[in-house]
Amino acid sequence: MNELLAVVIITLLAVISPGPDFAMVSRNSLLLSRRAGLLNACGIGAGVLIHVSYALIGLGMLILQSLWLFSFLKIIGAAWLIYLGINMLRQTYAPLPPPAQPALSTTASHLSALKTGFLTNLLNPKTTLFIVSLFMQIVSPQTSLAVQIGYGLFISLAHVAWFSIVALFFSSPGINAHFLRMRKGLDRLFGGILIAFGAVLAASSLK
DSSP states (O other): OHHHHHHHHHHHHHHHSOSHHHHHHHHHHHHTOHHHHHHHHHHHHHHHHHHHHHHHTTHHHHHHHOHHHHHHHHHHHHHHHHHHHHHHHTOOOOOOOOTTSOOOOOHHHHHHHHHHHHHHHHTOHHHHHHHHHIIIIISOTTSOHHHHHHHHHHHHHHHHHHHHHHHHHHTSHHHHHHHHTTHHHHHHHHHHHHHHHHHHHHHHHHO
16 A cells, blocks of 8 residues: 555656646647647657556666666657757747637647657656656565556556646636737747757756
């Protein structure tokens, strides 16, 4: 029971701490659509499952013990965040459509939202550290594989639930209508945040 409680508390604290996932979901929910934010959340959950999978089969410890491999992953993650940030800074918008003519959603945009959420989480070395450390230090080696898989599913669902709440909040009509008028400034803000995250990550990998 103590192990379960520790996993739940540590997961919840890690999930709600601000980071690239939060910046991306809140931005896309504000400036694109509620659906985009929710799909970002689902992509984040899928990324978490990948982290959990390699932690369960022991590759997580290999990543942490291999300095060059972990540094390489950090550089790739930094490059992805900087790429997203630059795209936000370069974003251009058509005039806002009237209320009776909402912007159309396409299958391609849905897949793009899923992919963005998935890659942002998958390439985040902080998520690697969190999940691998959790399974190496908190979860006992005697814990059955079925229970460990259950922990992994909980961690993934906790991410999906939290970022879905974030998406629903930032895409609510009152908040969305207010911030949508400032979309260019918001793109500069969120783009700058992601570039800053990427720059800090790159600097730490080069030390």
